[in-house]
Structure formats: C-alpha cells, structure tokens
Amino acid sequence: MAVGGAAYNELFVIFWDWSVVVGVITFGWLIHHSFVYRAKDGENVNVDDLQVGVFPKHNHNLKLEITWFVIPAILIIYLTWISIAPVSEVWPDPDKIGVEGVDYYEVGITGQQWFWIFDCGELDAELCDTGIDSDTGLTTLIVKKDMIYRFNTTSNDVIHSPYFVQWGAKEDSIPGQYTAIWVTPDLTGKFFIDCAEFCGDDHAYMTAILEVHN
Amino acid sequence: MKANYRTIAFIGILLAALMFAPALDARPTGIANVDTGCSCHSGTASNDVSPFLTLANGSELPDTYVSGVTYNLAFGFTGGPAEDVVVDRINTGGFNLIASKGTLTPADEFTQLMAGELTHSEVGNDQQSWTVDWAAPASGKADFRLMVNSVNGDNQASSDDQWASASYSVASLGGGGEELPDVNGLTVLFTGMVLVFILLSIAVAYIFYRQNPESFSWETFAPWIADWLTSTDHKRIGTLYFIAGLSFFLIGGIMALMMRIQLSSPGNDFLTKDEYNQFFTIHGTVMIFLAAMPLINAFANWMVPLQIGAKDLAFPRLNAMSFWLQPVGATLILSGVFNGMGADVGWTGYQPLATWGSTHPGTTLWLAGQLMLVASSTLTGINFIATIATMRAPGMGWLQMPLFTWSILISVLMLFISIPAFGVGLIQAYLDRTIATGFYNTSAGGDPLLWSHLFWYFGHPEVYVVIVPAFGIVSEVLATSARRAIFGYKSMVYAMCAIGIVAFIVYGHHMLTSGMSPGLRFFMMLATMVVALPTGVKIFNWLKTMHGGSLVYRTHTLWSLGFLVTFTLGGISGMFFPAIAMDTHLHETYFVVAHFHYVLVGGTIFGLFSGIYYWYPKMTGRMLNEKLGVLHFLIAYIGYTGLFWPMHKLGLWGMTRRHHTYFIRGDEYKDIIGTLPPEAADWNMFITISAFVFGLSTLIMVYNMISSLIRGQKAPADPWGGWSFEWLTSSPPPTPSFDEIPTLIDLNEHGESEPNWLMRMMVPEDYEEGSK
Numbered sequence: 001m002a003v004g005g006a007a008y009n010e011l012f013v014i015f016w017d018w019s020v021v022v023g024v025i026t027f028g029w030l031i032h033h034s035f036v037y038r039a040k041d042g043e044n045v046n047v048d049d050l051q052v053g054v055f056p057k058h059n060h061n062l063k064l065e066i067t068w069f070v071i072p073a074i075l076i077i078y079l080t081w082i083s084i085a086p087v088s089e090v091w092p093d094p095d096k097i098g099v100e101g102v103d104y105y106e107v108g109i110t111g112q113q114w115f116w117i118f119d120c121g122e123l124d125a126e127l128c129d130t131g132i133d134s135d136t137g138l139t140t141l142i143v144k145k146d147m148i149y150r151f152n153t154t155s156n157d158v159i160h161s162p163y164f165v166q167w168g169a170k171e172d173s174i175p176g177q178y179t180a181i182w183v184t185p186d187l188t189g190k191f192f193i194d195c196a197e198f199c200g201d202d203h204a205y206m207t208a209i210l211e212v213h214n
Numbered sequence: 215m216k217a218n219y220r221t222i223a224f225i226g227i228l229l230a231a232l233m234f235a236p237a238l239d240a241r242p243t244g245i246a247n248v249d250t251g252c253s254c255h256s257g258t259a260s261n262d263v264s265p266f267l268t269l270a271n272g273s274e275l276p277d278t279y280v281s282g283v284t285y286n287l288a289f290g291f292t293g294g295p296a297e298d299v300v301v302d303r304i305n306t307g308g309f310n311l312i313a314s315k316g317t318l319t320p321a322d323e324f325t326q327l328m329a330g331e332l333t334h335s336e337v338g339n340d341q342q343s344w345t346v347d348w349a350a351p352a353s354g355k356a357d358f359r360l361m362v363n364s365v366n367g368d369n370q371a372s373s374d375d376q377w378a379s380a381s382y383s384v385a386s387l388g389g390g391g392e393e394l395p396d397v398n399g400l401t402v403l404f405t406g407m408v409l410v411f412i413l414l415s416i417a418v419a420y421i422f423y424r425q426n427p428e429s430f431s432w433e434t435f436a437p438w439i440a441d442w443l444t445s446t447d448h449k450r451i452g453t454l455y456f457i458a459g460l461s462f463f464l465i466g467g468i469m470a471l472m473m474r475i476q477l478s479s480p481g482n483d484f485l486t487k488d489e490y491n492q493f494f495t496i497h498g499t500v501m502i503f504l505a506a507m508p509l510i511n512a513f514a515n516w517m518v519p520l521q522i523g524a525k526d527l528a529f530p531r532l533n534a535m536s537f538w539l540q541p542v543g544a545t546l547i548l549s550g551v552f553n554g555m556g557a558d559v560g561w562t563g564y565q566p567l568a569t570w571g572s573t574h575p576g577t578t579l580w581l582a583g584q585l586m587l588v589a590s591s592t593l594t595g596i597n598f599i600a601t602i603a604t605m606r607a608p609g610m611g612w613l614q615m616p617l618f619t620w621s622i623l624i625s626v627l628m629l630f631i632s633i634p635a636f637g638v639g640l641i642q643a644y645l646d647r648t649i650a651t652g653f654y655n656t657s658a659g660g661d662p663l664l665w666s667h668l669f670w671y672f673g674h675p676e677v678y679v680v681i682v683p684a685f686g687i688v689s690e691v692l693a694t695s696a697r698r699a700i701f702g703y704k705s706m707v708y709a710m711c712a713i714g715i716v717a718f719i720v721y722g723h724h725m726l727t728s729g730m731s732p733g734l735r736f737f738m739m740l741a742t743m744v745v746a747l748p749t750g751v752k753i754f755n756w757l758k759t760m761h762g763g764s765l766v767y768r769t770h771t772l773w774s775l776g777f778l779v780t781f782t783l784g785g786i787s788g789m790f791f792p793a794i795a796m797d798t799h800l801h802e803t804y805f806v807v808a809h810f811h812y813v814l815v816g817g818t819i820f821g822l823f824s825g826i827y828y829w830y831p832k833m834t835g836r837m838l839n840e841k842l843g844v845l846h847f848l849i850a851y852i853g854y855t856g857l858f859w860p861m862h863k864l865g866l867w868g869m870t871r872r873h874h875t876y877f878i879r880g881d882e883y884k885d886i887i888g889t890l891p892p893e894a895a896d897w898n899m900f901i902t903i904s905a906f907v908f909g910l911s912t913l914i915m916v917y918n919m920i921s922s923l924i925r926g927q928k929a930p931a932d933p934w935g936g937w938s939f940e941w942l943t944s945s946p947p948p949t950p951s952f953d954e955i956p957t958l959i960d961l962n963e964h965g966e967s968e969p970n971w972l973m974r975m976m977v978p979e980d981y982e983e984g985s986k
Contacts, residue, residue, distance in 0.1 A: 008799040012866075015793065019786045026753065026782050033760040034775060037696065038767060045764040048699045050937040055614045055960040056699035059759070065705045068754040069747060076743045079789065083739065086795035091732060113572075135882040158567040159662060161727065161802065165868035165888030168799025172728045174663065175566065176656040179729035192877070192888030196727075196802040196870050198560045200567060201487055204873035209886060 008168040014082060018075065090169070092182060094150065104148035107141070109181075111153065111160030111173040114202035115139060116193065133190070133209045140209040145188050151181040161197035164210060170196050185212040232648075260376035263294035263364045265309075267382050270345050279316075279350040279384045286321065290343025294364025294376040307342040308334050308363035315356040317349040351386075358382040399472050399485040399493070400554050406468040407548075410461050417920060424924055446530035447949050451537050452515030453833070458540060459508035460916070465548075466500040467909050469493045478902035480878045480895050490874035491558035492574070496551055498561025499580065503587050504544050506680045506814070509822050511536075513683065514598060514622045516833060520940035521616045523607025523958070525950035528600040532593050539590035546583030550576015557581075560872060562673070565654035565665035569646040581644045588637040595630030598622060607939065609958035613707065616938040617700060620707050621686025624714045628675040628682075632718070636672035639665050666725055674721035678713055681813060684781075684821025685710065685752060688774045691828050692756050694936040695771040696763030702755045709748035709755075716745050726797045735794055742792035749785055753778065768934070769843030773824035776851055780816025784809060787862065802872075805865025811858045823850075823915070830919065831933050835946040836926030842918040850911040856904030860897045867894055 039045065048056050094104070107128050108119030118141040120128035128149075129142040143149060153162060155173040163170040164183055171181045185191070195206035268275055270286035279285065289311065296306035311318065311332040320326055324338035325346055332346055342364075350356070358381065365375040422438055423430050442450060473493050476485040485493065515533065519526055527533050550556035557580035559568040568577060602623045606615065615623075642653040643665065652658030654665055693700040700706060722730060722738035730738075756778060765771065787809040791797050800806060830838050867890050869876055876898075877889040932941035943952055 008796040011793050011796050012790070015790055015796070019789070022786060023782070026757070027779065029757050030775065030778055033757060034765065037760050037763045037765050039697075039764040043764070044766065044935075045697060046935065047697045047763050050694070050697065050699065050935055052932055052937060052941045053939060053956050053958060054937055055610075055958055055962070056937055057961045058703055059699040060702045060704065061758075064758065065702050065751065065755070069751055072750040073747055076746055079793070080740060080743050083793035083795065084736070086793075087732065087736065090795050090798055135885065158570055159564055163802075163868070163870060168796075170727055170798055170801060174729060176661075177663075177729060187887075190886045192868075192883075192886050194870055194873075194877075198491075198564065198567070198872040200558075200570070200572060201491065203491075204487065204875050207877070 011083060011086060015079065018079065022075075090182065091180065102148060104150050104182075106150050106152055107143070109151045109153040109162050109173065110156055111162065111195070111199070111206075112156040113158065113200050114195070114206040116162060116206070116208045117156075118208075131211075133211070136209070138207055138209050140190075140211050141193075142211045142213065143185055145185055145212050145214050148182065148184050151183065152178050153181060154178050158199050159197050160195050160199045160206065162208075163194050163196040164191065165194070166191045172197055185210065188212045188214055259378050260294060260364075261378075263291050263362060263376050263378040265289070265291045265360050265362045265378050265380040267358060267360055267380070275382055275384060277385060279356065279386060281350050281352050281386060284347050284349045286345060287348050288343060288345045289360055290341070291362040291364055291378065292342070294378075295366040295374050296342055296364040299367050304367055305339045306365055306367040308339060308365065309344065310361045311346065312359045313348060313356060314358075315351040315354055317351075319347045319349065321345050321347050353386050355386065356384045358384075399476075399489040400551065402472060403468060403493075404552060407465055410464050410468075414457065414461055421923065444534075446526075446534045448515045448519050448527050448530065448533060449833070449947065449949065449951065451533055452512045454537055455508045455512035455515060455540075458537075458544075459505050459512055462500050462504035462508070462544065464912070464916075466497050466505050467912065469497040469500070471905055471909050473497065474902040474905040476874060477876070478899045480876050480890075480898075482875065485874065487874040488558065489554070491560075491872075492551060492554075492556040492576075494872055495557045495560055495580070496548065499547055499557075499584070500544075501814075502561065502676070502680065503584065504540070504547070506818050506822075507587075507591070508540060510622075510625070510680060510683045510818075511594060513618075513687070513822070513825050513829070514594075514626075517829065517940055518598060518601060518619050518622055519605070520832075520943065520947060520951055521619045521938045522602060522605060522610060523939045523942075523952060523956045524601060524605040525952055525955070527597050528605060529597050532597050536590045536593040536597065539586045539593075543583040543586030543590065546579045546586065548583075550574060550579050562669060563643065563665070564669075565643065565662040566656060566660070568643055568665075569654050578644065578647045581640050581647065585637065585640050585644070588633050588640065591629050591633050592637075595626045595633075598626040599630065607956055607958055609960065613704060614958055614960055616686075617689040617703070617706055618683070618686035618938075621682045621684075621689075621710060624710045625679045625682045628714050628717055629679045632672040632675040632679075635668045636676075639668035639672075663725075663728060666728060667721075670721040670724045671718070674724065675714075675717040677810070677814070678717045680818045681821075682710060682713065684777065684818045684825075687821045687825040687828070688756065688777050690936065690938070691770045691774040691824050692759050694828075694934050695768065695774070696760045696765050697935065698759055698763040699937075700755070701758040701761070702751075705751055706755055709751045712748040713745065716741060716748070720745060723792055723797070726791075726794055727801050739792040739794055743789070746785065746789060753782055753785075766934075768827070769838070769840060769847060770824045770827035770934075772844065772847045773820050773827060776847065777817065777820040777824060780812055780820060780854070784812030784816055787812060799868075800865060802870060803865035804861040804869045804871055807871050808858050808861035808865060811861070815854065815858070826915070826919075828934065829940075830922070831929030832940055832945050832947070834923055834926075835929050835944075836922050837929050837933065838922045838926065839918050842914055846911055846914040846918065849914065850908055853904050853906075853908030853911055857901055857908050860901055864890070864894060864897060867891060869894065 048059060050056055105123055105127055106121065107123070108121065110117040110119065116139055118130045118139065120130060127144050127147060131140045131142060132138070133140045151162070153171060153173040154177060155175045157175060159175070160173040161170050162173065162181065164181070166187070167183050167185075169181050169183050171179045173179065189212060191210040191212065193208040193210055195203055199206065267287060267289040270288040272288075275287075289309070291307070291309075299306050318327065318332045320332065322345065324335055324341055325332055325344050326335040326338075334341070334344065338344060359379065360382070361377060361379040363375065363377045418439070419435075422435055426434075442454070445451060472485060473490060476482050476490055515527070548556070555574040556576040558574050559577055563581075567573065602615070602619060642651070645651040646654050652660045654660045654662055656662060689700050689706060720738060720741045722734060723742045726735055726738065787805070790800060790805070791809070827838060827843055830836075868888055869890055876894070877883050878892055878895055879886065879889045880892055883889045929945045931944050933945075939956055939958070942956055
C-alpha cells in the first residue's frame with residue numbers, strides 16, 4: 001500500500017467480511033429463537049415463574065458470558081491490529097520518506113468562505129500548477145501522477161476540510177494551525193474536491209478539482 | 215430589603231447589557247456595527263447616493279420577463295463622494311448584486327461572481343455603472359437586491375464613504391411553461407408547528423371534555439389545567455415530558471422531511487441554502503435535546519419511582535423545575551427560526567463558525583436555550599441519583615434493581631459528569647457572540663479546537679445517555695415477553711457500567727481528522743473498538759434470554775426485536791470509524807449519517823416506542839390497540855430501512871453531509887471522478903419517499919394513543935406479567951404512587967459476606983441494619 005493511497009479500500013473489504021459474519025451469526029440466532037421459542041397459541045407458560053414484587057432467580061451461565069466476551073475481544077484485537085499499519089500511510093513520518101530516498105512535494109491549501117486557495121510554492125509547473133477548469137469554472141490544482149504530495153492545509157476564517165473523494169482523504173483546515181493530508185494520485189483525470197466540515201452558507205459549493213496528468 | 219434592591223439593580227444592569235449586547239458584533243478588528251452595506255465601507259445608508267437598475271439599452275426594467283430569455287442589465291449609482299472626484303474616478307465605485315432567481319453572468323471584465331453573488335472586479339472599481347447578463351428563470355418572481363458604494367477614491371475605508379441599497383422585482387410572464395407555486399420552507403415549518411400546537415390544545419381540551427361531558431365550562435377547566443401545569447407529582451411531570459417530547463419529535467420530523475424534499479433531486483431549490491442550514495441545525499438540536507431526552511425523562515419520571523417502590527422522586531419541586539426549564543429553552547432554541555434567522559451552525563456548533571459574524575443572530579438564542587437545558591439536565595441528574603441511592607424499597611439492594619432503573623442511573627451519572635463541560639463551552643461561545651470575548655477568536659489567540667474537545671467530551675457520553683435507557687427498556691420488554699428472568703443480570707449491569715466509563719475516553723473519534731497527534735489517535739481508536747465488547751455482551755445476553763422462553767408476541771416485543779436488528783447493524787457500521795484509514799474517507803459523509811441514525815432512531819427511538827407500547831397501559835389504565843400497533847411497526851420498519859439503509863451507499867460514494875445540494879456526474883461534471891454517480895439521484899428520491907412513509911407511520915401511534923385513551927380496554931395491574939414493582943400498583947397508579955411501600959423478596963440465596971473496603975467507606979459506622 002502506498003503512502004496516501006486509498007488505504008480504506010482494503011480495510012473496508014476485511015471489515016465488511018467480518019460484519020457479514022457477525023451479522024449472520026447474530027441475526028441467524030435472533031430469527032431462530034424468535035420462531036422456535038414463541039408461545040404456542042393460547043398458552044402462556046411462565047417459564048421462570050415471574051411474580052410481581054419478587055426478584056427472579058438468576059438466569060446466568062458465567063462460562064457463556066465469558067465466551068461471548070472473549071471471542072469478540074479476539075476479533076476486535078485483530079481488527080485493531082490490521083487498522084494500525086495503514087495509519088503510517090495516511091500520515092507518514094516526513095523524515096522517514098526523505099531517508100528512503102523518495103521525495104514528496106508540499107502544496108499549500110487554504111480554505112476560505114467559500115473557495116480553496118492552492119499554493120504551489122516553488123514547485124515546477126509540471127509538478128504543481130493551478131488554473132480554472134474550462135467545463136465547470138472551478139479552481140483546479142494540476143499535479144503529476146504517482147508523485148507523493150503533502151497538502152499542508154489551513155484556513156483563513158472558519159474550519160473547513162478538503163475532501164479528496166477518490167482517495168478518501170480529508171483533514172480539517174483549522175485557522176491558526178497547519179494540518180497535513182497525504183495523497184499519491186495514482187490515476188490520471190479530473191477528481192472532485194469538496195468541503196467536508198460545515199463552514200456556512202455556500203458549504204456545498206466549496207468545490208475544486210484535482211487534475212492529474214502523466 | 216437592602217439586599218433586594220441590590221439584586222434588582224444587578225438584574226437591571228444585566229438586562230440592559232443584554233439589550234445592547236446583541237447589537238454589537240465581535241470582529242478581529244474590533245467592534246463594528248452590523249448593518250453595513252459592504253464589508254469595506256461602513257456607516258449607515260446615505261440618501262445622497264441613488265442606485266439604479268435598468269435594461270442596458272436605457273429603458274426601464276420590465277414588469278415581467280419571458281423565461282429562458284437573457285436580458286442585458288445596466289446598473290450603478292449617481293451621487294455621493296464619487297461624484298466629487300472629477301478626474302479619473304479611480305477606486306470610487308463598488309457594488310454587490312443578488313438575484314433571487316435566474317442566473318447572473320458577468321458580461322465583461324468589470325464584474326465577477328463571488329459565492330453566487332455578483333460584485334465588481336478590481337478594474338471594475340473605477341466605474342460607477344456596470345452591465346451584466348441575466349438569464350431569466352423558468353418561473354416565479356425574481357427579486358434583485360443591489361448595494362452600491364460611492365467612495366472618495368483614497369483607497370481606504372473612511373467615514374466619507376457612502377453606500378445605498380435598493381430592491382427590484384420582475385414577475386414571470388409565464389412564457390416558458392406554467393407558473394409554479396413557490397413554497398417557502400419556513401412557511402411550511404411555521405404552519406407545521408402551529409398545527410402541532412393546535413392539535414395538542416384540541417387534544418387536551420377534548421380529554422378534559424371526555425372526563426365529564428355534562429359540566430364542561432371554563433370554571434372547571436381552569437383549575438384542571440392549572441393543576442397539571444403546577445403539579446410536582448412524578449407521574450404528571452412524566453406525562454408532560456411525554457407530550458413535550460412527542461410534539462418536538464413531530465417538529466424535528468417535519469424539518470427532516472423538508473430537508474429530504476430538498477435533497478430528493480440534485481440542484482433542487484425547495485429550500486434555500488440558508489433555510490437548509492437552519493433546518494439541519496435545529497433538527498439535530500431538537501431531536502437530541504428536545505425529543506429524545508424528554509422522552510427518556512418521561513419514562514424515568516414515570517417508572518423509576520414505581521420500579522424502586524418509592525412514592526415520588528427525592529425532590530419533586532426540583533423535578534418540576536427541571537421540566538419547566540425545557541419549554542423555556544425550547545422557545546429560545548426555536549425562536550430564531552420564525553423570522554428566518556435561526557441558528558445555522560450545525561448542532562455541533564463548531565467554532566469559530568458559531569461565533570462568526572456572518573452567522574444568524576438566532577445562534578445566540580440557540581446557545582442560551584441550550585444553557586437552560588444544561589441546567590435542567592443537571593437538576594434531573596441530582597434528583598435521580600438521590601432518588602435511586604436513597605429511596606429503594608426495603609429488600610432492594612443495588613443488584614436487585616430492575617435493569618431499566620440501572621440504565622437510568624448510569625445514564626444520569628454520565629450526563630451529570632459530562633454536561634458541565636458543555637455548559638462551559640456554551641458560556642464561552644455566548645460571551646464571544648455578545649460581548650466580544652476571544653475564547654474562539656483565532657486572531658485574538660483563541661483556539662477553535664477547545665470547543666471541539668469540550669463539546670465532544672460531553673457529546674459522546676450524551677449519545678450513550680440516550681441509548682442506555684433504551685437498553686434498559688429492551689431488557690425489561692424482552693425478559694417479560696419471553697417469560698424469563700433476564701439472562702446474566704449482573705453482566706448486564708456491569709456491561710452498562712463499562713459503557714458508562716468507556717464513554718468518557720472515546721470522544722476523540724469524532725475528531726480523528728482534526729490534526730490530533732498520532733499517539734492520541736491510536737488511543738482513541740483502541741478505546742472506541744473496546745466499546746463493542748460490553749455492547750456485544752448485552753446483545754448476546756438478550757438473545758440468550760429468549761432461549762428456552764415462551765415468547766409472547768405483542769407490539770412492544772416486535773419493537774424490541776426490531777431494535778435488536780437495527781441496533782446491531784448500527785453497532786457494526788460503528789466499527790468502521792475507529793479504523794483511522796477508513797475514517798478519513800467516511801468522516802462527515804452519509805455513512806456517518808446512516809450510522810448515527812441507525813443507533814439513534816433504530817436504537818433509542820425504537821427502544822422508546824417499545825417502552826410506549828409496554829408501559830402505556832400502566833400509565834393510562836387503558837390498553838393500546840394491538841392491530842394498529844402492529845401496523846405501525848410494519849410500516850415504520852419498512853420506511854425506516856428504506857430511509858437509512860441506502861445512506862450507507864451514498865456515503866461510500868462520497869456524498870458529504872450538511873450539503874444543501876450535491877453534484878451528479880453528468881453535463882459539465884461528466885469527466886469529474888468523485889462526483890456522485892447518476893443513480894445516487896434515484897436513491898435520494900427513494901430515501902425521500904421512504905422518509906415520508908416513516909414519518910407518517912408515527913401518526914398511527916399518535917392516533918392509537920389518543921383513541922385508546924378514550925375507547926381502550928381497561929388495563930389490569932400487570933397486563934404482561936412483569937416482576938418489578940411498577941406492576942404491583944394499580945393502572946394508573948394512585949398518588950402517592952404506592953398505598954404502602956412494598957418489600958422486595960429475592961429468590962436467590964446470598965451468602966453472608968464481610969463488608970469490603972468500598973462498603974466500609976460508603977456506610978457510616980453507626981449505621982444499623984434495618985434502621986431505614
């Protein structure tokens with residue numbers, strides 16, 4: 001898995017599979033019991049002899065209770081374990097990337113009610129450029145495929161959050177602070193960016209385009 | 215007397231301060247007046263400046279337009295300081311033009327579109343008149359609002375600068391198709407609310423009339439209603455909570471339906487973005503604070519004293535105050551909506567947006583209203599903790615309390631501990647908005663993330679506060695319906711305690727994308743994953759309770775089984791968020807919306823519905839109609855699934871929440887990956903239709919409750935065969951609730967045990983067994 005890649009895809013498949021397993025067990029159990037243990041017509045058997053004002057005899061089985069604490073715990077530990085590794089791909093350590101000889105490029109994104117300001121800094125036009133998309137009239141950030149980008153985002157007014165839908169990457173742009181979004185665009189084309197943190201009237205129109213070329 | 219004068223003077227000063235304070239507006243540059251024409255030139259509107267808007271050929275603006283035709287408009291101003299500049303009127307003019315309908319397109323380089331409004335460009339600053347193309351809309355009256363600045367050209371804001379504004383309107387000729395009636399979302403909402411209120415009043419009057427049709431008169435009605443409004447009886451206050459909670463549930467529902475109409479097709483304009491923002495804010499606040507919490511309080515008020523065998527709550531008058539703070543708070547929260555100036559910052563009220571100058575003044579009232587609810591919740595917390603700790607019937611130890619009482623205890627403890635943080639945040643935000651303090655003003659050194667931390671430190675326990683009582687209700691209903699003792703009573707209690715503790719250390723998962731440190735992110739991920747364990751134990755215990763039982767199918771049983779399905783699904787979808795790599799994608803999308811509606815509607819509300827069908831006979835002494843109940847369950851369940859299940863898919867596609875519109879891949883967006891696929895529009899329409907099915911199904915229950923109250927069968931003391939004390943007293947219970955305090959008999963053998971360190975700490979030394 002690459003830095004800033006769509007890490008969620010692989011995780012999602014694993015989580016989805018386990019959700020189905022848990023769902024099938026729970027709902028199978030529920031449906032079975034709802035039909036098998038229903039009261040027969042006209043009968044009303046008081047199984048545990050419940051009486052008003054009498055705390056009933058405990059109905060418990062410690063081994064079973066421990067079982068369905070421990071088995072989910074194992075599943076949870078496994079799911080946590082597989083979720084840890086991608087964290088260092090979503091927010092990699094900038095120093096490590098430098099050491100391994102892979103370079104990354106820093107691009108500034110500033111949110112303002114209700115548009116995005118892209119700042120390519122000193123980067124070459126081939127690596128990073130800005131423009132206006134001719135079809136939609138939206139601000140466009142033009143980057144190169146398969147390069148690692150670190151978008152440093154901040155805000156001029158309220159909290160925004162640039163959302164690179166294709167790569168499932170977002171991070172709040174907070175006034176007075178910098179946060180980082182790592183994206184490695186691995187496809188060419190035009191990609192949608194919108195604002196994920198409610199920022200006022202034109203929140204829905206706070207969109208931009210990431211154009212990726214070879 | 216002297217102290218009184220001081221108090222009156224103090225309150226007088228406070229009132230005066232409050233009257234003047236909202237007129238001021240905190241800005242990074244200091245305090246400025248709100249009614250400015252433009253952000254760069256202040257002062258009041260000037261009579262010297264006269265704006266104009268005509269057709270570009272010089273003729274007057276027509277009274278009617280032909281739809282689809284593009285009109286070339288000319289506008290500008292005469293008079294003011296700009297006139298006095300004779301040569302090269304550099305930087306002397308500015309404007310802002312808003313058209314309510316149709317599309318404005320800049321015709322030359324002198325004008326530009328900014329955030330949907332037309333304004334001058336930098337070169338356009340040197341003009342006093344401009345032109346623009348306006349494409350007429352399909353139908354409806356188009357309103358223009360023009361603001362012009364006439365300035366002296368010294369390139370800085372000064373008091374010499376003047377401005378003026380004017381409005382124009384053009385009606386539709388009807389040339390391009392039929393004129394469609396224009397629905398204003400706020401009007402619909404207002405009508406809905408008035409309707410709810412009228413229905414409520416009629417219902418109250420009718421119930422009174424039915425009690426004694428012969429002697430119906432104001433003289434008898436007035437004391438009867440006064441008796442209700444001033445009651446301190448836990449049952450009556452519970453009923454009041456019920457009525458309030460259900461009415462606000464309907465109001466919040468009307469708002470949700472209007473938002474769904476807006477989202478039913480892309481680019482819809484049923485609501486303006488402004489209205490949409492208010493509606494989702496108020497919808498969130500109303501549903502959590504004014505619908506779910508009062509409904510829970512209704513059951514808590516009714517059932518906790520009955521279940522522990524107490525005659526009333528520990529502090530009945532405090533209880534009445536807790537309730538009456540709610541209508542006051544509700545009025546404040548909703549008051550902004552009526553003039554179109556309601557809070558528009560989202561129920562989370564993220565800073566610095568919630569203290570930003572451009573948000574509606576209603577936000578201030580919304581903050582004040584929530585402060586009232588904080589006070590109310592704190593009082594409720596004191597009351598219930600005291601009641602449950604001290605007023606249990608003889609024979610009832612902590613681990614012999616019914617599970618619903620346990621759930622209320624855990625829930626009020628959580629609320630009691632977490633809500634002060636919210637109160638602090640609210641006060642800070644309120645002061646920021648009114649007297650320009652700088653808690654959340656970044657340019658003054660404030661920290662917007664402080665709010666997020668305070669809010670979610672409260673907000674996460676809060677969502678458990680509303681779900682845990684539903685656990686309690688389902689535990690009671692399932693055990694009683696299966697005719698069994700609940701499986702693993704103690705592990706149920708411990709699981710709830712564990713949820714109550716973990717609630718406080720997981721809140722950071724709401725902020726995983728806010729630039730937290732990686733270590734904290736990891737901790738929050740781990741803690742959040744752990745929540746699944748006690749919740750899992752509860753679900754498996756409920757399932758095991760049914761094992762070997764004799765399940766009697768009643769409406770409340772169906773709702774509880776339905777709860778098990780929807781809550782489990784909500785729990786499973788909740789597991790996707792703590793995995794951070796997935797959360798960066800799912801955060802703030804419709805996947806989150808689907809998840810929290812699965813746990814809040816499918817969890818809390820279904821649990822509460824189950825409680826309504828379960829305890830209604832006890833509360834009113836009348837049985838509900840089972841046929842209508844089952845009908846309600848079936849329709850609501852189908853509508854609910856159609857409403858919230860597809861939202862998961864929309865979220866995975868990347869549909870972001872709190873957007874009043876969305877972009878479909880097509881037309882000019884056809885090449886743009888990441889916009890929604892075309893079928894997303896169909897799913898949105900499907901969701902809207904399902905929302906109406908779900909919304910209307912609730913009316914079946916309301917009808918059932920009212921009609922059963924009048925015509926329902928008389929209920930016995932214990933219609934379902936439960937064991938706890940509420941089934942001991944008559945239906946409805948007398949006041950005080952027990953003629954004689956009952957004693958609990960426990961069938962389990964308890965070995966003699968030495969008091970442990972905790973008991974020694976809690977129990978005074980001179981305490982004698984049985985002295986209570």
